[in-house]
Amino acid sequence: xxxxxxxxxxxxxxxxxxxxxxxIVFTIVRSGFVPRCALETDDGAENRFNKICDIIxxxxxxxHDISRTECDGxxxxxxxxxxxxxxxxxxxxxxxxxxxxxxxxxxxxREQYRYQRYISDIAGQDIxxxxxxxxxxxxxxxxxxxxxxxxxxxxxxRVMAQEFEVFQATLPVLLQGHQLDPAEIxxxxxxxxxxxxxxxx
Amino acid sequence: MSKASSLxxxxxxxxxxxxxxxxxxxxxxxxGVDILQPKAKPSHFTVREIRTALRKLPRxxxxxxxxxx
Numbered sequence: 711x712x713x714x715x716x717x718x719x720x721x722x723x724x725x726x727x728x729x730x731x732x733x734i735v736f737t738i739v740r741s742g743f744v745p746r747c748a749l750e751t752d753d754g755a756e757n758r759f760n761k762i763c764d765i766i767x768x769x770x771x772x773x774h775d776i777s778r779t780e781c782d783g784x785x786x787x788x789x790x791x792x793x794x795x796x797x798x799x800x801x802x803x804x805x806x807x808x809x810x811x812x813x814x815x816x817x818x819x820r821e822q823y824r825y826q827r828y829i830s831d832i833a834g835q836d837i838x839x840x841x842x843x844x845x846x847x848x849x850x851x852x853x854x855x856x857x858x859x860x861x862x863x864x865x866x867x868r869v870m871a872q873e874f875e876v877f878q879a880t881l882p883v884l885l886q887g888h889q890l891d892p893a894e895i896x897x898x899x900x901x902x903x904x905x906x907x908x909x910x911x
Numbered sequence: 912m913s914k915a916s917s918l919x920x921x922x923x924x925x926x927x928x929x930x931x932x933x934x935x936x937x938x939x940x941x942x943g944v945d946i947l948q949p950k951a952k953p954s955h956f957t958v959r960e961i962r963t964a965l966r967k968l969p970r971x972x973x974x975x976x977x978x979x980x
Contacts, residue, residue, distance in 0.1 A: 863944050888960075899953045902958060905948065906962055907965060908940060909939075910962060
């Protein structure tokens with residue numbers, strides 16, 4: 711049985727995507743859920759694919775961003791980690807035992823119908839367009855979490871987006887004492903700081 | 912109170928080790944959301960160091976964005 715408040719995050723982890731990744735994590739934590747992703751342990755001895763499978767199996771909810779499925783490099787090849795993990799998640803929901811069929815996920819892309827050009831088999835799923843905008847992403851994700859979890863305490867996305875901006879502006883100040891740049895902190899650091907920020911009076 | 916400071920979700924209750932459906936609750940915001948303990952651990956600092964840094968913010972004068980009332 712997947713943990714009822716664990717949310718699997720499947721998205722790029724590079725510098726350019728970091729604001730959107732942080733927006734996803736902020737929304738999940740602020741809504742009273744627990745973000746899970748492949749970055750939560752840094753153990754080189756652990757097989758990454760197995761780690762992702764374990765986390766997917768433990769999560770009731772999933773956030774998938776396939777906006778980076780585009781050709782890159784030389785020769786240009788598409789990045790397919792996000793669609794692969796989305797497929798794993800949908801497969802677990804379809805074929806998994808012990809409550810895996812209760813899984814629910816939200817899928818983001820830059821544009822609403824772009825996916826039809828490269829992954830048309832997921833037609834029928836509701837794809838949400840964030841246009842690369844953190845406020846739009848937070849609004850969609852908060853509304854979806856509230857609806858799917860039936861938890862009416864999940865705050866409104868517009869207020870949460872404003873809170874996110876304040877937190878992001880605060881983060882560099884908090885890190886000054888450690889001579890760290892926000893780009894250097896780990897997923898574990900970010901979530902720990904966020905939880906303390908939200909719960910300290 | 913500045914607009915920015917009002918945007919920090921105010922914590923209402925600090926409840927050590929309260930649990931919710933198998934999760935540890937780190938605290939509850941003023942709007943009633945139970946904030947759950949993360950499963951990932953910080954690697955650059957301890958939770959105590961984070962708390963200390965947060966407590967220092969209002970006094971440093973650098974923390975205009977997060978000053979609580």
